[in-house]
Amino acid sequence: MRRVFYLVQKEFRQIRREKAYIAIIFLMPFVQLVILGYAITTDVRNVGVVVVDQDHSRYSRAILASLETGETFQLLGTVPTERAARRLLDRGKAVVAVIVPHGFGQNLLRGEQPALQLLLDGVDGNSSGVALGYLQGLLAGLQLEWVREVPELARQIQSIHLIVPEPRLWYNENLVSVNHIVPGILAVLLTMITLFLTAMNIVREREIGTMEQLQVTPIRGWELILGKVLPFVLLGFLLLNVGILAVQLIFAIPMQGSLLLLYLMSLLFMLSTLGLGILISTLAHTQQQAMFIAWFFSIFTILLSGFFIPIENMPDVIQYLTYSNPLRYFMTVIRAIYQKGSELPVLLDEVAGMALIAGITISTAVIRLRKRNV
Amino acid sequence: MLHHNNQQTGHRELPPTPAVGSAGSGAATSQPALLAEGVSRSWGDLPVLIDISLQVASGEIYGLVGPDGAGKTTLIRILVSLLLADSGRVLLHGHDTRLERQYVRRHVGYMPQRFSLYPDLTVEQNLRFFGDLYAVSREEQLERCNRLYRFSHLAEFRQRRAGHLSGGMKQKLALSCVLMHAPEVILLDEPTVGVDPVSRRELWDILHELRQEGTAILVSTPYMEEAEQCDRVGLINAGKFLAEDTPEQLVANLQVRILRLRTTDPWATWQRLLEAGLGLQVQLFGEGIHLTLAADENQVEVEARLRQAGISFQQLYPVKPGMEDLFLARLQQVEAVSSEVITDV
Numbered sequence: 001m002r003r004v005f006y007l008v009q010k011e012f013r014q015i016r017r018e019k020a021y022i023a024i025i026f027l028m029p030f031v032q033l034v035i036l037g038y039a040i041t042t043d044v045r046n047v048g049v050v051v052v053d054q055d056h057s058r059y060s061r062a063i064l065a066s067l068e069t070g071e072t073f074q075l076l077g078t079v080p081t082e083r084a085a086r087r088l089l090d091r092g093k094a095v096v097a098v099i100v101p102h103g104f105g106q107n108l109l110r111g112e113q114p115a116l117q118l119l120l121d122g123v124d125g126n127s128s129g130v131a132l133g134y135l136q137g138l139l140a141g142l143q144l145e146w147v148r149e150v151p152e153l154a155r156q157i158q159s160i161h162l163i164v165p166e167p168r169l170w171y172n173e174n175l176v177s178v179n180h181i182v183p184g185i186l187a188v189l190l191t192m193i194t195l196f197l198t199a200m201n202i203v204r205e206r207e208i209g210t211m212e213q214l215q216v217t218p219i220r221g222w223e224l225i226l227g228k229v230l231p232f233v234l235l236g237f238l239l240l241n242v243g244i245l246a247v248q249l250i251f252a253i254p255m256q257g258s259l260l261l262l263y264l265m266s267l268l269f270m271l272s273t274l275g276l277g278i279l280i281s282t283l284a285h286t287q288q289q290a291m292f293i294a295w296f297f298s299i300f301t302i303l304l305s306g307f308f309i310p311i312e313n314m315p316d317v318i319q320y321l322t323y324s325n326p327l328r329y330f331m332t333v334i335r336a337i338y339q340k341g342s343e344l345p346v347l348l349d350e351v352a353g354m355a356l357i358a359g360i361t362i363s364t365a366v367i368r369l370r371k372r373n374v
Numbered sequence: 375m376l377h378h379n380n381q382q383t384g385h386r387e388l389p390p391t392p393a394v395g396s397a398g399s400g401a402a403t404s405q406p407a408l409l410a411e412g413v414s415r416s417w418g419d420l421p422v423l424i425d426i427s428l429q430v431a432s433g434e435i436y437g438l439v440g441p442d443g444a445g446k447t448t449l450i451r452i453l454v455s456l457l458l459a460d461s462g463r464v465l466l467h468g469h470d471t472r473l474e475r476q477y478v479r480r481h482v483g484y485m486p487q488r489f490s491l492y493p494d495l496t497v498e499q500n501l502r503f504f505g506d507l508y509a510v511s512r513e514e515q516l517e518r519c520n521r522l523y524r525f526s527h528l529a530e531f532r533q534r535r536a537g538h539l540s541g542g543m544k545q546k547l548a549l550s551c552v553l554m555h556a557p558e559v560i561l562l563d564e565p566t567v568g569v570d571p572v573s574r575r576e577l578w579d580i581l582h583e584l585r586q587e588g589t590a591i592l593v594s595t596p597y598m599e600e601a602e603q604c605d606r607v608g609l610i611n612a613g614k615f616l617a618e619d620t621p622e623q624l625v626a627n628l629q630v631r632i633l634r635l636r637t638t639d640p641w642a643t644w645q646r647l648l649e650a651g652l653g654l655q656v657q658l659f660g661e662g663i664h665l666t667l668a669a670d671e672n673q674v675e676v677e678a679r680l681r682q683a684g685i686s687f688q689q690l691y692p693v694k695p696g697m698e699d700l701f702l703a704r705l706q707q708v709e710a711v712s713s714e715v716i717t718d719v
Contacts, residue, residue: 006506010495017494209490213551216454217507218479 003219007227011201015231021197025235029189029243033250036185040308041177044130046074050094052085053078057105062142063098072134085119095121096131108146111153171256171339182251183338184307186243187269187330191301193239194270196294198232198277203290206281221370225362229274236270237263256341265333265347268354272326275361282368305331329353405468407432407559407590413452413462422448423613425462430590432558435581437604437621438594439701445613446594447487450563453592454484466559480508483557487564489544493537497528497547500536501554508555515554522550525580542573549580560584562593566600578603598697609701616704625695630703631667633676634659636689643685650683657702662689664699 015021049067053060067075076094079085085097099117108114118135120128144162147153172179205211214224240263247253255262276297284290303309304318305327311319322328329350336342344351406429413426422445430436438446451457453464455471455478464471471478491500498519505515523529526546531539536547545565552560562581566574578600581591585605593604601607602621609616609624617624637643644658654676655666665676677690695703 002509003507006503009506010492010499010503013499014492014494208493209486209488210492212456212486213484213490214507215456216479216482216484217504218476218509219507 001223004223004227004230007219007223008230011227011231015235021235024193024197025239026242028193029186029239030246030250032189033182033185033243033246037178037182037251040181040185043177044127044134045071047072047096047127047131048076048094049073049096049098050076050085050088051078052080052082052097052099054102055100055104059105059108059142059146060100062146063100063139066138066142067098072131082117089119089121092121095128096135098135108143109150111150111156114143178251179253179339180335182247182253183334184305184331186240186247187305187327187334188302188307189243190236190240190266190270190330191273191327192298194232194236194273195277195280195298195301196291197235198228198274199280199284199290199294200287201232202228202278202281203284203287207286221366225278225366225369228278229271232274232277233267233270236266240266253338255338257337257343258341261344261347262334262337265330265337265351265354268351268358269326269330269333272354272358272361275358275365276326278365279361279368282365301325301327304328307331323353324357326354326357406430406465407434407467408453408592409465410449410453411463411465413449413459413464415448415452415457415460421613423452423459426610426613426615427462428608428615428618430559430592432590433585433588434606435585435591435593435604437601437607438592438610439596439598439601439607439697440594440610441596443612444610446610447563449610450484450561450592450594454478454482454561456484480555481558483552483555483560485548485552485560485562485565487567489548491536491544491548491551494535496533496535497539498532500547500551504551505554510555518554518556522553525583526550526576540570542569542576545569545577546573546580549577553584557589559590560592562591564594564596566595566597598701601697607697609704611701611705611708614708616701616708621697624700625697630695630699632693632695632699633665633667633673633690634661634693635663635665635680635687636661637663637687643687646683646685650685652679652683654679655703655706657699659698664693666699666703 051060051064051067053064064075064078067073073096076088079088082097082099085094085099088094089097097119099119101115101117104114104116116139118132120132122128144157147157202211205214219227244255244259244262277294280290280293280297284293304311304314304322304325306322307327311322311328314322333342333347333350336347408428408430410426410428413423414421415423426445426449428436438449440446448457452459453471455464455475458472466478466481469477492503495503501519501522502515505518510518519532520529523532526543526549528543528547528550531543536544539547549562549565552562565577569577581593581603585591595601601609604621606619607621607624608618617627619627635643640658640663644656644663647654647656647663657664657666667673667676673690673692680687680690
C-alpha cells in the first residue's frame with residue numbers, strides 16, 4: 001500500500017512540472033463553460049419572418065402585430081408577392097414566410113376553412129420545427145379570439161368544448177436551455193480529462209520504457225493500476241469542483257440536489273472512464289495511437305449520451321448501444337441532481353449501469369496489463 | 375520479506391567483503407547466484423535463443439558478448455522474468471523465477487538497453503522513487519544516494535532533470551537507480567553503448583567495485599574489447615553460445631595465429647585481398663588487416679603469396695589474437711560445421 005502512495009506522489013511531481021495540466025484543470029472549465037454554455041442553446045429565438053399580406057384585413061394585421069411581440073420571431077417586414085418571399089428564403093434572409101391569402105378574413109367570418117400558407121426553411125429541421133410549433137399555437141390563439149367575436153360561431157364553440165391544456169413546467173419553469181446544457185458540459189469535461197489523460201499517461205510510461213522498469217520492481221499489478229487511477233480521480237475531482245464553481249459564478253445555476261451525492265456519482269463515473277482509459281492504453285503502442293483511439297471513443301461517448309440529442313429520438317439499435325456508454329448514465333445523473341434535486345433511490349439504475357461498466361473495463365484492463373507482462 | 379530487508383541493510387553496505395557468502399543465501403554457498411538451464415525462446419517461427427545454459431556466481435562479472443541481434447536482450451529479459459522462456463528454467467539463488475516472481479523482483483536489479491527513467495523528474499527524485507518502491511528506509515536512501523553520487527559524480531546534478539543529462543550521465547543514473555535497493559544480482563543490457571569513453575570507464579569501475587562487494591553481475595555488450603573486463607565471457611551469436619570461458623582461456627584455447635598487415639590505405643588493400651581470393655581469412659580492423667593463418671601456413675609463405683598477387687604493404691607481423699579475432703574465428707568454425715551438415719544432406 002505504501003508503494004501506491006509513492007506512485008501517486010511521483011505522478012503529482014510530474015503533473016506539477018507540466019503546465020498544460022494546470023491549464024486544463026483551472027482554465028478549461030471556465031473557457032468551455034462560457035463559450036459552449038452560451039453557444040449551445042436549443043432555445044429558438046429571433047427567427048426571421050416575412051409576411052405576404054394579400055388580405056389587408058384587420059386579421060392579417062393582427063397576425064403581423066403578434067409576430068412583432070415576443071422574442072421568438074423577428075418580423076422582417078411585408079413583401080408584396082409570394083415570389084419575393086421565396087427569394088428571401090432562398091437567400092437565407094428569412095426562415096419563415098407567412099402568406100395570408102386574399103379573402104382570409106372573409107372565410108374566417110363565414111365559418112369556412114380559412115387557409116393560410118406557411119413556408120419554412122427546413123435546413124435546420126429542429127429550429128424550424130420549433131418555430132412551426134410556436135406559429136401554430138399563435139395562430140390557434142388568434143382564431144379563438146376572433147371566432148368569439150362572431151356570436152353564431154361563439155355559440156358553436158361553446159357547444160364543442162375545446163381542449164384547454166394547462167401546462168405547468170417543472171424543474172426548469174422557464175425552459176431555459178442553459179440550465180440543461182451547462183451541467184452536461186461539466187459531464188463532458190470530466191469524461192475528456194479522465195479518458196485522455198489516463199490513456200496518454202500510461203502509454204507514455206510504456207514509450208519511455210519506465211513501465212518495464214516498474215515491472216521489475218516488487219510492485220504488483222493492482223498497485224500499479226491504483227497508482228494510476230488515484231491521481232486522475234483526484235485531478236477529476238479538482239476539475240469537477242472548479243467546474244461547479246464556474247457554473248455558480250457564470251450562470252448562477254443553483255444545484256438543487258446534494259453535492260455529496262454528485263461527488264459519489266462522479267467517483268463512480270470516473271472509475272468507469274478511467275477503466276476505459278487504461279483499456280485504451282493497452283491497445284495503443286504510442287501516444288498518438290492512444291490519442292486517436294481515445295478520440296474515437298469520446299465522440300461516440302458524447303454523441304450517444306443524450307447531451308445534444310435525446311436518446312429517445314434515436315433508432316432502437318442505437319438506443320441499446322447507449323447502455324454501454326457510461327456518460328449516458330452520468331448525463332442523466334448530473335442533470336437530475338442539478339435541476340430536479342433527485343435523491344439516490346431514483347438514480348439506482350444509473351448507479352448499476354456505471355458500476356457494471358467500471359467493473360468490466362477495469363478488470364479487462366488488469367487482465368490485459370498482466371498478459372503484456374509475459 | 376523482513377528477512378531479506380535485513381540482509382540488504384546488514385551486510386551489503388559494509389566495505390568490500392570477500393565474494394562468497396555476502397550474497398547471503400546462507401547454507402548453499404556453492405549455489406550460483408544466477409543459473410539458467412536449457413533456455414529456448416522463439417518469436418513465432420523464428421528461434422531467438424536455442425538451449426542456452428549459463429551461471430553467474432556471486433562476486434563475478436559475466437560478459438554476454440555478441441553482435442546486435444544475437445539474442446542478448448531476449449536472454450536478459452528472460453533472466454529477469456520480463457519474458458517467459460518456451461523451455462528451460464532460470465534459478466535465482468535456487469528460486470525458480472517462473473514461480474517466485476516477487477523474490478526475483480526484490481533481489482534483482484535490471485538496467486534495460488534504453489534509458490528508461492522519468493525524464494521530467496530530477497536525478498534525486500528518480501533515485502528516491504526507486505528506493506521508495508523497494509521500501510528502502512529514508513535514512514538508508516540518503517546514505518546510498520551519497521555513496522552512489524561518489525561513484526557516479528552526479529552529486530552536482532542532483533537537482534537536474536534526468537532528461538537533461540548527457541548520455542553517459544544518464545547511464546550512470548540508470549545504474550544508480552538499479553543499485554538503490556542493493557540487489558544481489560544485477561543484469562545490465564548494453565550499458566556502455568552510446569557512452570563516451572570516460573563515462574564508460576567509470577561504469578566499469580563501478581561494476582568492478584560491486585563485484586568486490588560480492589554482487590553477481592551479468593553484462594551484455596556488443597564490444598569485443600569489453601569482454602576482457604569480465605571474469606567469464608559467453609560468446610553468443612544467432613541465439614547460440616559459440617564459446618564460454620575466461621577471456622584469457624578463450625584466447626589461449628584458440629589455436630590460430632594472426633598476422634597484422636599495415637598499409638597506407640587499409641580499406642583498398644582489404645578490398646583487393648578479398649578479390650584476389652588467396653584462400654586467407656581476412657578481417658579489416660582499425661589497426662590494420664588481420665590475416666588468420668591455417669595450421670599448415672607460415673608467415674614467409676603468406677608474404678610470398680601476397681607479393682605474387684601484387685599486394686603491397688608496409689609491415690606484416692604476428693600479433694596476439696584479440697577477442698574480436700576469437701569471435702570471428704569461432705563464428706567461421708560454426709558456419710563451416712553447419713555448411714558441412716547441409717552438404718551432407
